[in-house]
Amino acid sequence: MEDIAIVGVAQTKYEARKYKETYYDMIYEVTKAALKDSGLSLEDIDNVITVSNDFFDGRTISSMAIGEAAGAHDKNISTVEGDGSFGAFYGAMRVLAGYRSTLVVAHGKGSEGDPRFITNAMFDPVYQRPLGIEAISAAALQANTYMTRYGISERQLAQISVKNLGNAKYNPNAHLAMDITVEDVINSPKVATPLKELDCSPVSDGAAAIIIANAEIAQKAKQPPIWIKAITHCSEAYFLGDRDLAVPKALQDAAQRAYKMAGIQDPRQEIDLVELYDAFSYMEPLWLEGMGFCAPGEGVKLTEQGVTALGGELPVNPSGGVLSSHAILVAGLARIIEATLQLRGQAGKRQVKSARTALAHGINGACGQSHCVWILGGA
Amino acid sequence: MAKRVAIIGTGQTHHRSHRLDVNGREMIYEAVNRALDDSGLTIADIDAIVIGNMDHFESINYVDAWSVEGSGGVMKPIMKVTTGGTTGTSVAIAAYYHVASGMFDKVLAIGWEKNSESDTTGAIVTCSDPVWDRYSYSGAIPSLATEASAYMEKYGATPEDAAYVALRERTHAQNNPYAHMYGRPITLQDVMDSPMLAYPIRLLDICPRTDGAAAVIFASEDVAEKLTPQPAWIQAASVRHTFTWFGDVDQRSGLQSLQRASQEAYRIAGIKNPVDDFDVAELYLPYSYAGLKWIEALGFCEPGEGPQFIRDGHTNMGGKIPVNPSGGVMSTNCIGATALLRVAEAAIQVMGKGEARQVPDVNRALATGFGGCWWSDVMILGKEKP
Amino acid sequence: MSDWRDQTEPLVLKGQIKLPYTWSVGETGSRFLIALRDEQKILGNRCSNCDKVYVPPRKNCGFCFKEIGENDWVELGTEGIVKSYTVVHFESPLQPIKPPFAYALIQLDGADVSLMHLIKDNLDRLENGARVKAKFADNRKGDILDIERFEIIREEE
Numbered sequence: 001m002e003d004i005a006i007v008g009v010a011q012t013k014y015e016a017r018k019y020k021e022t023y024y025d026m027i028y029e030v031t032k033a034a035l036k037d038s039g040l041s042l043e044d045i046d047n048v049i050t051v052s053n054d055f056f057d058g059r060t061i062s063s064m065a066i067g068e069a070a071g072a073h074d075k076n077i078s079t080v081e082g083d084g085s086f087g088a089f090y091g092a093m094r095v096l097a098g099y100r101s102t103l104v105v106a107h108g109k110g111s112e113g114d115p116r117f118i119t120n121a122m123f124d125p126v127y128q129r130p131l132g133i134e135a136i137s138a139a140a141l142q143a144n145t146y147m148t149r150y151g152i153s154e155r156q157l158a159q160i161s162v163k164n165l166g167n168a169k170y171n172p173n174a175h176l177a178m179d180i181t182v183e184d185v186i187n188s189p190k191v192a193t194p195l196k197e198l199d200c201s202p203v204s205d206g207a208a209a210i211i212i213a214n215a216e217i218a219q220k221a222k223q224p225p226i227w228i229k230a231i232t233h234c235s236e237a238y239f240l241g242d243r244d245l246a247v248p249k250a251l252q253d254a255a256q257r258a259y260k261m262a263g264i265q266d267p268r269q270e271i272d273l274v275e276l277y278d279a280f281s282y283m284e285p286l287w288l289e290g291m292g293f294c295a296p297g298e299g300v301k302l303t304e305q306g307v308t309a310l311g312g313e314l315p316v317n318p319s320g321g322v323l324s325s326h327a328i329l330v331a332g333l334a335r336i337i338e339a340t341l342q343l344r345g346q347a348g349k350r351q352v353k354s355a356r357t358a359l360a361h362g363i364n365g366a367c368g369q370s371h372c373v374w375i376l377g378g379a
Numbered sequence: 380m381a382k383r384v385a386i387i388g389t390g391q392t393h394h395r396s397h398r399l400d401v402n403g404r405e406m407i408y409e410a411v412n413r414a415l416d417d418s419g420l421t422i423a424d425i426d427a428i429v430i431g432n433m434d435h436f437e438s439i440n441y442v443d444a445w446s447v448e449g450s451g452g453v454m455k456p457i458m459k460v461t462t463g464g465t466t467g468t469s470v471a472i473a474a475y476y477h478v479a480s481g482m483f484d485k486v487l488a489i490g491w492e493k494n495s496e497s498d499t500t501g502a503i504v505t506c507s508d509p510v511w512d513r514y515s516y517s518g519a520i521p522s523l524a525t526e527a528s529a530y531m532e533k534y535g536a537t538p539e540d541a542a543y544v545a546l547r548e549r550t551h552a553q554n555n556p557y558a559h560m561y562g563r564p565i566t567l568q569d570v571m572d573s574p575m576l577a578y579p580i581r582l583l584d585i586c587p588r589t590d591g592a593a594a595v596i597f598a599s600e601d602v603a604e605k606l607t608p609q610p611a612w613i614q615a616a617s618v619r620h621t622f623t624w625f626g627d628v629d630q631r632s633g634l635q636s637l638q639r640a641s642q643e644a645y646r647i648a649g650i651k652n653p654v655d656d657f658d659v660a661e662l663y664l665p666y667s668y669a670g671l672k673w674i675e676a677l678g679f680c681e682p683g684e685g686p687q688f689i690r691d692g693h694t695n696m697g698g699k700i701p702v703n704p705s706g707g708v709m710s711t712n713c714i715g716a717t718a719l720l721r722v723a724e725a726a727i728q729v730m731g732k733g734e735a736r737q738v739p740d741v742n743r744a745l746a747t748g749f750g751g752c753w754w755s756d757v758m759i760l761g762k763e764k765p
Numbered sequence: 766m767s768d769w770r771d772q773t774e775p776l777v778l779k780g781q782i783k784l785p786y787t788w789s790v791g792e793t794g795s796r797f798l799i800a801l802r803d804e805q806k807i808l809g810n811r812c813s814n815c816d817k818v819y820v821p822p823r824k825n826c827g828f829c830f831k832e833i834g835e836n837d838w839v840e841l842g843t844e845g846i847v848k849s850y851t852v853v854h855f856e857s858p859l860q861p862i863k864p865p866f867a868y869a870l871i872q873l874d875g876a877d878v879s880l881m882h883l884i885k886d887n888l889d890r891l892e893n894g895a896r897v898k899a900k901f902a903d904n905r906k907g908d909i910l911d912i913e914r915f916e917i918i919r920e921e922e
Binding site (some may be wrong): 002006024053054055058059060061063064065066067069072073074075076077078079080083086089090092093094096097098118119121122124125126184231232233234235236237238249250253254268272364365366369 | 380402435439441442443446447452469477479482506622639728761
C-alpha cells in the first residue's frame, strides 16, 4: 500500500447528553480541531467523507445536517452509513486514488432517540423485529453462546469492565470512568442474561474527525505522520441463527488479510497495542481471539494474566474502549484516533511505552457481523 | 499507484410499481445476478461490495448487514454509502474509488429501493432539519415546484415547454424493456391534462415510485480489458453536495451544484463543449422542468435557452445530444437505484449494449445524479482509457 | 467574559417519526408464513449445493449464492434444541410479552440453522441443549408470531 498517513485527529468529550450542541455544532468543532491539530488549512483538504446514521439522527439523508459544518461546501463529498472505521476506510481509498487529503467526520447523539427502537430496526422486519429484539438482547445471545462454548464465567468477563472503565480515568474525553470491582459488575442490575449493566457500554453523544493525507501533505502537517499499514473489512451472514456467534469468522478473515498487508508475521509480538470495539465486556476477549492473539476460548486469560492491562505486554483499550464511551458510529473512529495518539506519544497518563505499531478495530451490524481492521505505524 | 477503472457489466431488474413476489434482498439478488452474467463473472470473483438506498423508504437500519444474502456480501467486504437521491451515483463513485485505490480489482455497486413499502412523502419529509425546515417542507414535489415557478417567472418558460421533456422521457422509455413506464406511451396533451399536484407540477411532470434494483461491476485496468471487449472507462467523477438548508438555495439562479460538479468533471476529462463532446447523456431529471433548466447548468445551452433547445429536438434520439435513451428518472424511479441507473445506462451506451435504445457510435457519455438539498454528482464515461 | 451562549437556554424540540410500512414478504417467505397460519407447520428449504436446510426458507443461499429450487422445500418438525438464550429483564413497548421472558436461538429438528424466537415459561429450567416445542397462537395472521412462543418439554439431553 502506498504511503498514506493520519495527520490530524480530534474528538469531542463523550457525554450522556450534549444538550447545547447540534450535530452541526459538534462536527464544526471537531473539523476545526482536527485542522488545528494537523496545522493544515481548509484548502489543504481535498474532499470529505461523513459518517452518520439516518435512524439515530431521526432524519433521512442524515449527511445533509453536517456537510457544510465539515467544510465541504464546494468540495467532493460522500457518506458512509456504518461505523466510522468503515467511513475512514473509504476516506483512505480516496487518498490512495489521488486526492491529497480526506477529512473524515463522524457523529452520533444517542441521547436524542430511543436506542431500543433504533436498534430494533437493524433486525429483519418480517422474522425478527416483531419479537422486540434489539442490540443488547442480541449481544446477550452472543455472550451466552461464547461463554457456554468455552466455559467462561461472568466473573471472568467482569474483569474487562473493571480494566477498561479504570483505564478511562486517564482519558479526558471519556464518558464513563470509574474504579469498580468484579463484585460491582456482578451486582449491577441484570439487563438480559448474562449481561448486567456494567457489562454494557453506555450510549454517548459525541463526534470525531481525522485527516488522512498523502505523503506530500503529510510532510506539510505539523504532527508526526502515523502511517496506515493496512485496512481490511469483512462481513459474515446476517441472521444470527445462520452464524456461529462464538467464532468471529469475518474478523479472522479481516485480521489475517490486514497482517499480510502490513507484513506482520507474529501479531502478538509485533503489535504494541490494540484498540478494539468492546461494546460489551465479552466482546474484548472474543475479538482478541478472532484477531489471533490467542487460541479460541483463551481471550479472558489475557486479562487474567495482566497481558492486556495498561502496563502489560499487549495493552488493550488503554483509552477505556467503547465500554467507557459509545457514540454510535463514532466509536470505531475513536479507536483509530486513540491508536494515533498512542503512536504519536501523546496519550498522557495512559501512554503505552514504546508504541510503534497499533491495531485499531471497528464493527458494524448486530453482534459484530462486520469488522474493520486497521494497522497503524509510527515513525 | 492509482488505477484506471472501467465498468465491465451491468444488471437491473424489470422495474415495476410493486414487486410483491420478492423481498428487498431477493430483488437485489436479481440485479446482482444479471450484472454477474453480463460480465461473465461469479460472485466469487467480486472483491468488495458497495450498496445504497434511502433508509426510511424501507426502514432497514444497517442495510449493508441486512442485505448480504442477496447482495453477495457473505464473507466479503461490504459497506453502505447513502446520500439521498444522489445515492446511486455516490455508490458508483465509491465503487470507483475502491478500485482506483488499487485495493480491490472487481467491485460490485448496488443501488435499490422498494418504494412500494412506504409512504414516500412521509419518509422524504424527514430529510429536512426538524427544527427549521420540517414543519414547512412538505416533500420533494413542492420543493421542486418552487424551482419551476422561479424559472418560469425569470425566463417565460411554459408548462408546454416542460411537457416536451416529459414526452421525450416517456417516448424513450418505450425502447427500454426494463423501464417502469415501458409499454405506457403518452402524448403531450396527456401531460397537460394530468392532475395538478403543486403548481406548476402535474402528475405526468414528475417521476413515479418504483421497486427496482441495479448492479454495476467496476474493474481495474489490470483486468477490465480481459473481461469485456469494450469497457466503459471512468474519465471523471465529481460531486458537490453543497447546501444544508433548503432556504439557502437560490432558485432564481442556475443549479449551482450541477454547474460546479460538471465544470470540475469537464476539466478533468478535457470536455470543451458538452453538446459536441458527448454522444449521449443520462441525466437525473426527477421532473420535467429540470429537463429545461438543468441542461443549462451543464452548459448544453445558455440560461433561459433550455426550452428552445428541447423544442429543436437536440435531446431526442437522433439529435445532437440524446438525453435519457433509457427513459430517465421520469420513467423509472427506485430511488437508491435511480442515480446508479444513469451510470449503468451511460455505460451500456459506451459498451454498445443498448439494443433498441442504443445511440449509434457512442464514444463519450455523461451521467448525473441529483438529490438531497439540491446536490449533484457527475460522471463521465468513455471508450478510451483516461 | 460571558457571551450570549451562557445566557441562552438550550431548547429541546420533541418530535416523532411515525411512518407506516408494508414490507413485501416475497413468495418464498409468504409460503412459510401461510404454512404457519393455515397448517401450523414450519417449513424450511434446502440448498442442494451446500446441503444446508434454512429456516426461515430463503430464495437463494447466502453462502454459495445459488438459487434454491422449487423442489427443495422441507417440512421441519415443531420441536428443536435451544442453542443459546437470554432472559430479558427490562421492559420495552417493542416486546410482545412482558419480562421476564427469553429470546432463544432454536435449532429445529431437520434444520441446519437456528430460528430466533421467544420462551416465556419455566425460565428456571431453561438451558442450552433443552428441547422445546412450538406453541401456535389461536389467532394466526400469517406472521412470525403465529408461533406464539416455544415451550420447554425436556431439559438438556
